[in-house]
Amino acid sequence: MPASDILPVNQTIGGVSEQLTGIPLHFPARRRWLIAMTIASLLLALFVVSVVALFTRGVGIWGINVPVTWAFAIHNYVWWLGIGHAGTLISALLLLTGSEWRNSLNRFAETMTLFAVVCAGIYPVLHLGRPWYLYWMFPYPATMGVWPQFRSPLEWDIWAVLTYLSVSVLFWYTGLIPDLADARDRAKKRGWQIFFGVASLGWRGSAVHWMRWSQAYRIMAAIAVPLVVSVHSEISLLFAASQIPGWHSTLFPPYFVLGAAFSGFAVVSIIAVALRTMFDLKNLVTERHLDLLGKVLLATGLMTAYGYVFEIFDVLYSGNAHDLQTMIDRLTGAYAWTYWSAVFFNFVVLQALWWRPARRTPWALLLISASVVIGMWLERYMILVTSLYRDFLVSSWSKFTPSFWDWSTYFGTIGLFLVPFLLAIRFIPSISIFETEKTLADEKEAHHG
Amino acid sequence: MADASYGLLAEFRNENELVLAAQSARREGYTSLDAFTPFPVEQLAAPLHFRDTRLPRLGFLGGVFGFVSALAVQAYVSWAYPLNVGGRPLYPFSAYGVVMFELTVLFSVLFLFVGLLYLIKLPRLNYPVFNASRFRLASKDRFFLCIKADDQKFDSNSTAAFLKNAGAVTVELVPS
């Protein structure tokens, strides 16, 4: 979109710089932050306890069995990774499309991505029966004389997630360097100056550097976009590559990617609203931003809904008895509640976003986004369990009930996400300063000329 | 004294003034220019004569490297361990595809990042311009043009005068 009034022009770019570097330098919301941090730390502690229990006693502490050999570990893995996708999409895709409104959001969206991917990445490790042999998944001249098996979607996962994590980190840091320099120059205390000075690698904003930087940054963005799409398509192959009814469908890659973006944008909206109030950023994260986020959420949500519809059509069209049985089971079986509550939280609540005020009211957007996050979680649960607990042979039909440790590990990962995220917004500029300044400068330009 | 200096640093209020100043400096025949801005300013490319495509080419190189190495590793495993896995072909290129793509991206980005730091000679924590009293503002809301002392047309007085005329708010001699 053109650089029109996305930001109020009654502010100077210097003011923006002061305001945003001021967040780490003169932290405005100490009390709220401490409360949030306490809760997050407790959750993290819960995570540590759960992992210790897991590693000492084995995956048997979870509710899994045969046939439901995969459950929480994989389904939360998919869920977290999906959330991560929004960050990259916002910063990379919208950068390429020149949508300047993304400049107020991309930084914390990317930060969110990093730690969401970390949470996702830890699950396949916890999931292993013998996690201490994780390294067998990597190609190295093993003394056993055996190498990884590259036909396995699980092997693809490892590479996809690692690549995604590394690329996200590099992309995030590349964009961060100039802001660190800004913070360095605004800092009065020695400690801050050293911290930001070192972190900014001595960036001095030389025009030539800026030009090389732009080359690198834009190419990274151009590569990151297909990467995001590939990663979740590939995750979906973890299921689609099997023959299990309810998984074995060509619909899965787009279905998963859209769902991922959907849940991701929901989390971005939540964070946007939270930071906006926490750090009083109404002048930078404007109602206009919320409005746009709401629209994106609605769009991705409707695309995901299309996935639901087409999945059913697919089954009816193919007429495969096993697929049909699984579908009927999803809609009416023991776990039908997951399907229908997923539909409700994902799509019914979402419809409020057609209404402009709902998009522009922070708390409304917050609630709707929260419902989407829950809904997508239920969807992943539904896809995992309903396909496995009743697959082909009636004689192997079983049931699945999550154990205490399933839940504790899951809530623990939320702590694993929140703690570093809270640290990040505490110690580094959580909104891209120079890009916001640029947007503002362009706008002023447009207004004068 | 002059040769002891790094150059003259002129401060401007906004990017347009900076761009204009840079262009006129170029017209005046100054060649050793640099500018410092809070955010990227595309219009400076022309006056600073910047047309370097090494970085994009590095990125491409990285991509090729990742692509080839991924193919090599996977093909090697199939070659060294010709195991029958579920009756699938020994060289399943469709399956190789995923990892090949991932590594293409990974190495391309790695090359870009390392290449960037290499080309802009960072990290380097000290640099003459940092000694300029108002340079801190370069990262905030001020735009600086620097005419370096190694420019054969450089003369501390005339150049300073020129910059004043070009509309500089302040002009400062930066010691090296």
Add this chain to the structure above:
Amino acid sequence: MTKPRQWTSLEELEHDPALQSWVAAEYPAAATLEPVARREFIKLMAASFALAGLTGCEKSPFTTALPYVDQPDAATIGVPRYYATAVTLDGYAQPVLATTYDGRPTKLDGLPGHPVNKGRSDAFMQAAILQLYDPDRAQQPSYRNEPISWQDLVGKFSALRDQWKATQGASVRLLVEPYTSPTLQRQISEWLAEFPKTKIHLHDPTGLQDRRALTAAAYGEPFDLHYRLDRCGTVISFDDDFLGPGPHQVGNAIRWSEARRGEGKPGIHLYCAESIPGATGAMAAMRIAVDASRMSVLADTLAVKIGVKAVAAPGLSKDEALWVSRAADAIRNAPDKALVTSGLGAGRETASRVAQINQAIGAPGRTLAFTKPANDLSSSGSFAALIDDIHSGAVETLVIINSNPAYSAPGALNFSDTMARVACTIHIGQQRDETGSLCTYQLASTHSLESWSDALAVDGTATIIQPTVTPFYDVRTDHQIIEMLLGHGDIAADAPVKETWRARFGDVFEDRWRQALHDGFVAGNSAPVIPQPQNSVEAINADNSGEVDVVFRLDPAVWDGRFSNVGWLQELPKPLTTLTWDNVITVSPGMAKRNGLDNGDHVEVAVNGRSISGPVWILPGQATNTISLALGYGRRRAGRVGDRIGYDAYSIRPVDYPWRARGTILKRDGSSELASTQLHHRLEGFDFVREVTEQHPALPPPPSQASMYPAWPSAKHAWGMVIDLDTCIGCNACVVACTAENNVPVVGKDQVIAGREMHWLRIARYYSGEPETPHSYFQPIPCMQCEDAPCEMGCPVHATTHSPEGVNQMVYNRCIGTRTCSSYCPYKVRRFNFYDYRNAPESPEQAAHNPDVTLRSRGVMEKCTYCTQRIEAAHAAADKEGRDLREGDIITACQSACPTEAIVFGDINDPNSKISKLRRSGRHYALLEELGTRPRTTYLARWNDSPDDTERT
């Protein structure tokens, strides 16, 4: 080897000088401890040794002993030795070939060439080996629950003998369970010679004597019946589950399957009237659910139809009438190939009527053989009589030989308290069980596999039981103990047996003895006779008290309770219900509806005044007004595995006729979670089990499956398996055999409830049709060994790949436990070690493990391997002899166990192999063919021989 000295208390052990010195040597630090602290320390150590069953500084016999019976000259460690011997069930010999490694028996298989079981086996025979290693066995004799040495016992016994002499043994009673051992017979007659007034009493929880009583009622004197199923074309069964568990199962199953295979169509058709669904009904051409007490009515009607003069029966329901007329038609079509049978539940009146029908159709001598009981126990006194004698004070000494009446006697007789009135009680048995713990003397006896003894198979063929291992514990054989009681001292274990057979073999003793030990049996069985049935069918005045028929059944997993402490059997999914670790009260769907019952709900069952309560299980196909109770549970002193599981049906078992009674059922509050391995049994219209009929004897040919990939080249041999669903009777022998062969762990009830049972081979039970009149199917499901295996493709670390011979291999030590393979497996035949399921390192069960099969650790996937260890062994053997593998070189464990040869393993590359022929059959099909996994394990469709040719699946 030196026998480990036994202890009873840690205190005793802690004072053991051997241990003290050992501790001093091994733990010098302990010496520096304060005396008290030191005592504690040794106590603790002792506790841990106690688990290991080792004493002082000796190593565990299970881990180090090489207890060869006779040390072979050149023993190669790791090369198995085989012994032909037998284990017993209900006193009958079950001839086995025992595999021993380094002197430790690890596997039992049917004895090849034996006239009865022809090398086949059943679940009990397979599991008997675990009783040998039962950690809860009585490990030494005890007197008033204090340990005592055999030497001291010899002294005490002589004192006892003097008392007995005084009364010529009038005050002495021997209590036995049905037995066939010629040596025991000889010893008892010896006993009677010495103490003529001694009375023998029989305790018979498993019904051998009751069955003979039925024949006695029908023919005037007791006989053993033998069904010549191989000569039958039609069998009508009234509540007689002759294909079900028991000493006769293997023999019957073999004969039935021989007849069933026929030429191009099934050669034998079963017509079953069943009150409780069983294997026989599941295989029937026409089955009808009839209350136990109505069996005689149907029998009468059949008799009328066949032309036996009999009272016309009261009216039958439409279904009953149809069934009877179909059965009658079948008999008339080929009376010379017909047989009618009746079971214990059907009662005396039915048995007599059936005898007349058989007589009328000329079955005796043709399809029905009679033998006089090899050891007629009918002369011995009844158990009830013993109780009366005890009350009358006539009994001062009671010798209980291998019986556990304190548990398995009808509760009404209250044996435990009655026994307390006897001055001196002597218990000979392997366990200090409910009875043993109450007795003055508990004389720990040996397991068959460490005994010298003898026994007869069901057909009367004798087997000389030889030890496969020296006893681990300070125990004696039954015969040794009786010799002791007779005052012959502590003699060698084989002496009594040799004495018996010296008399029989005469002067060629040595040769025939060696021959008998080598063959595992002594040729020659009981001669058949042809008796005349009595014409009068004694009319039983039917007991009409109560509302429902209560049928008592021996449990298919733990039998009468003797296998309660065997984990393999406790975790064995019972036929039809697939329940483990519990016994239930089965009710019909109709009764469940009437009383608002759901699986697991508690009910109270009352039979003449006494009642038990337990969880119900709704069993499709059960007769509406019949409920069945399973014996063998609710044990109090079985051991750590079998104690306090389920309800004790003996406590309400009637005294006069313990197999059927009238009773009431009442819903109680509460319900319990039952460990069933299969939650859903309806076929839901899928064609997992396919059927053919005589009209359409061949299945439609499979659709050709194009593949984008070139096929992998096969090695010279390509292993495959074909399972004939038409002859699988769901007996579970294969499952236990697989468990024993492959060291499959026992995971316990809670893990089974969690859905984590480890059986590599499961028998899927399905039924189609209405719950009241279902058709039941058994489908053994091992790994399909798919040629295009989805599981292998999913493994990220090459932990499961394909062997050139087409076996889907699982590399345990490479597995990292992603469980992708299991998720991708369409047959869900893979099993995962969610916890560390292995036995404790020092548990005696360790010794039962097959050394050729790796134990799987926590976090590792495992699955059926077609017994790859056997394949490799065969390869090695063939290579040594410089020849190629031959048909029959490789027999998988499940295949060798299967009594009906329903499982066939072999080389599908060899067009002449048995399996290749079967794969060309019109009944051949692959499970989930449409998935294109190209399974190597395939099936033969079942014959639907229902006379009305109803489409069932």
